[in-house]
Amino acid sequence: MKGRTHLTIGLGIGAVASVSQSLEMMPVILVASGVASLAPDLDGNNLLNKRVTKTAILIKKSGVFVGVALMVLTLITFFWDVNFFSFLDERWFNQQNILLLFGLGAVILGLSVKSQETLKNILMSVLSLFLLYYAVTNELWWLFMFALFIGGAGWFPHRGLTHTIWALIYWWYMSYLLEVSIKVEGLALISTIAYLSHIVGDMLTKKGVKFLYPLTKKVFRIRM
Numbered sequence: 001m002k003g004r005t006h007l008t009i010g011l012g013i014g015a016v017a018s019v020s021q022s023l024e025m026m027p028v029i030l031v032a033s034g035v036a037s038l039a040p041d042l043d044g045n046n047l048l049n050k051r052v053t054k055t056a057i058l059i060k061k062s063g064v065f066v067g068v069a070l071m072v073l074t075l076i077t078f079f080w081d082v083n084f085f086s087f088l089d090e091r092w093f094n095q096q097n098i099l100l101l102f103g104l105g106a107v108i109l110g111l112s113v114k115s116q117e118t119l120k121n122i123l124m125s126v127l128s129l130f131l132l133y134y135a136v137t138n139e140l141w142w143l144f145m146f147a148l149f150i151g152g153a154g155w156f157p158h159r160g161l162t163h164t165i166w167a168l169i170y171w172w173y174m175s176y177l178l179e180v181s182i183k184v185e186g187l188a189l190i191s192t193i194a195y196l197s198h199i200v201g202d203m204l205t206k207k208g209v210k211f212l213y214p215l216t217k218k219v220f221r222i223r224m
Contacts, residue, residue, distance in 0.1 A: 001201040003038060003046045009201065010037020010194040017190040025184050032178070032187055036171065036194035040162045042153035049124060056120040063112025070105030121154035142177035145170070163199050163209040171195045
């Protein structure tokens with residue numbers, strides 16, 4: 001099932017659930033249900049990580065040139081004291097920071113030789129680390145769980161662990177913590193139903209899902 005279809009179903013669930021909620025809470029419920037309906041496919045490419053995937057493609061295409069150019073220019077500047085970056089403050093542009101720029105070039109070069117999928121997963125993991133730091137600093141434990149989810153999902157096979165009952169339970173508890181944090185009654189249930197709608201939707205396809213993996217590799221399908 002396509003991502004837009006999953007999103008439409010999720011938003012539909014959120015819209016129906018919003019009827020009994022106050023007007024100011026409707027956007028929160030719609031966002032939560034929309035994200036939940038797409039979240040299982042963070043183990044691949046979908047609407048949630050679309051921009052990260054585009055960034056990975058850009059790095060893949062231009063990373064070798066940018067990385068090598070940055071390394072060469074910083075080496076020349078370091079050994080011959082030729083400042084190619086004259087727009088920078090001289091106090092900032094010391095030997096230590098020149099070497100840091102060289103390291104940045106090396107990192108960009110290293111990333112550019114990775115596969116696009118691996119590069120996308122690395123970027124998602126880096127984003128996850130920033131969210132984890134913010135979550136721990138502010139004691140936002142729902143965000144901590146969400147950061148772990150988005151940082152780890154891509155490293156699993158498509159329609160793997162994120163399409164199981166364990167991921168569904170994980171998502172429910174994370175949503176419960178969010179519900180308690182922002183005091184929106186019923187948010188955990190709505191978000192979990194939206195997440196489940198994605199799994200059920202994929203059960204309607206020929207490939208199905210391994211809902212109880214790793215307890216069993218049985219593929220669950222719903223035949224129409």
